[in-house]
Amino acid sequence: MGGPGDPVTLRMVGQVTGERRSWWPELLLGLATAALGLASTLLSLPEVPRQPVVGVFAVLAGLALVGVRRWPWAVLVAELALIVVGDGLTLTGADTPQLAGAVALAAVAYRSGWRATAAAYLLYLAATLVNVLDPGNTVIFSGGQGVIRLIMLGGIAAAPLAFGRYLRGVREAARAAEERARDVEERRLVETRAARLAERAAIARDLHDIVAHHVAAIALRAGAARYAVQHTGRPEEAVTALGELRDTAGQVLDELRELLEVLRDPEAVEPAEPQVEPAQVIRDAARRLREAGLAVQVTLPMALSTVPLVVGTTAARLVQEALTNTLKHAGPGAIATVDLRLVDGALLLEVTDSGPLRPRPPLPASGYGLSGMRERVGLLGGTLTAGATENGGWRVRARLPIRENT
Incomplete structure (x- = not known):
């Protein structure tokens, strides 16, 4: 049953369908991350003991990425919590949350300003240090080599941040280009409208110059012909006046035809040179x-x-x-x-x-x-x-x- 509300209903259905489809990239990303974490658990080295809870951390880290585009900060905090908890309870449970946290950090850098991005980076770096430092391996960052390792770790942690900021810059550049294109288009429309108004004013003046002058002459000649027939009894004077009237009317038609040819020509931008001095x-x-x-x-x-x-x-x-x-x-x-x-x-x-x-x-x-x-x-x-x-x-x-x- 059709009605006025059908287009609105279809548009709303299309919007809902579009929103549902927009979840698919994040869902696929989460499932792929969870599958990668489970695969790394099952394919771990023989000397590394298998812990079933590691798979749970991998699945949770992957599922959390489903909301990374809409709630990047919430997902980042969740991933950092999984890193800290997984590192405390298992040997490798923080590996998948570590990867998912990098994705969340990139999303925060893409959606937020510099201050929020810097805060997110420091939190991610802190959670990474917790994951790297073990109770029996506290000397990993000591000495000159430790400083180098710390700098390298900071650089690795900054990689997703740089990627997110790069994508943000690309988005802002595209938005600025769209705004410039929109401004150019609006300016072009304004200039086109002004040119059309000026053209219409010029056409109005030309029409007045052509029509007013000749029509006045036509009216007077028609009056002269009528007067000659009714009062003077000289039909030759009426014939002469009618002949002049015909010539004037033909000139009006020729000039109007030339003007209409200009109006019909979409390529005629510049006015034609006058044919007479x-x-x-x-x-x-x-x-x-x-x-x-x-x-x-x-x-x-x-x-x-x-x-x-x-x-x-x-x-x-x-x-x-x-x-x-x-x-x-x-x-x-x-x-x-x-x-x-x-x-x-x-x-x-x-x-x-x-x-x-x-x-x-x-x-x-x-x-x-x-x-x-x-x-x-x-x-x-x-x-x-x-x-x-x-x-x-x-x-x-x-x-x-x-x-x-x-």
Whole structure:
């Protein structure tokens, strides 16, 4: 019977199964240690008396290792106790606990800090000395050779400690590498998100520049065609306006198609080089206004082509947007002037119109024109002002600084 709780149940069963499986390495280690201890007891030299209790110490030492990964300190203390007791009661009963204690010391060194590891080493060394020293063999560490034996014994006892600390270092290095990889991945995601946001903002600006300008021209030409049919009785004027409307609509479709091709291309990381020069963009925008019935005068400096491309492109987009606003709000019969000059290391831009000749219903505003212009100018560290003139028109002024590293 299925239900919403089934995935949770399966996950819990999987976790329990994983925990049970994780006991197997320690269990196999304990059984192998116990078997090794029993085998060494059965295969002992003939002159060494066999003591059945030695096998008991071997089994206990092996079974204690089952919990070495979870409770290394408890297992180490148990093994040290078996060493001391086995050495006191038997001749070889401490041998297997001695080996198991080395494993427990390595586990403590792997799981604990330096202070706890040093304490565990001293305890293990003390138990080892108890196992080595016999009541009738107290001179084993006397003299110069005794010091050498003591140093060798300390080094042997430190071997599992060094192995455990080495594994701990490997674990910490792997953890640090994982954290660095995670940080790099998070940083990459943040940078990717920022790049996507910047790309979306650029696409929004391009869409506004393309659509707003051409759609305004389309609306005016459609209105002119309608007026020609209804009031003038001159169908040829309507046909001319409709032909211009068709040409403008085709240009919009071409530019939108190019933009969509860029969006569909996952390998297109860098923006494509513009197909037209900034001066050509300005002339095309002025031509469209003239075709819509406005008078446009354009003054461009000869050195416009020498300014950095980003400055020239920004100026062209500003002029295009300002003329679009003139087309929307002033309409046919208005006079617009476009003036670009290079003064004191900056490109100065001014677009002025005379305002509408008669009251006319305004076209719906996109809401992004002026804010988009301010954003473009702000990215270059320039300034922009826009406002009404004394004669009822509109003026847009911008100053775009020219930097050598732009």
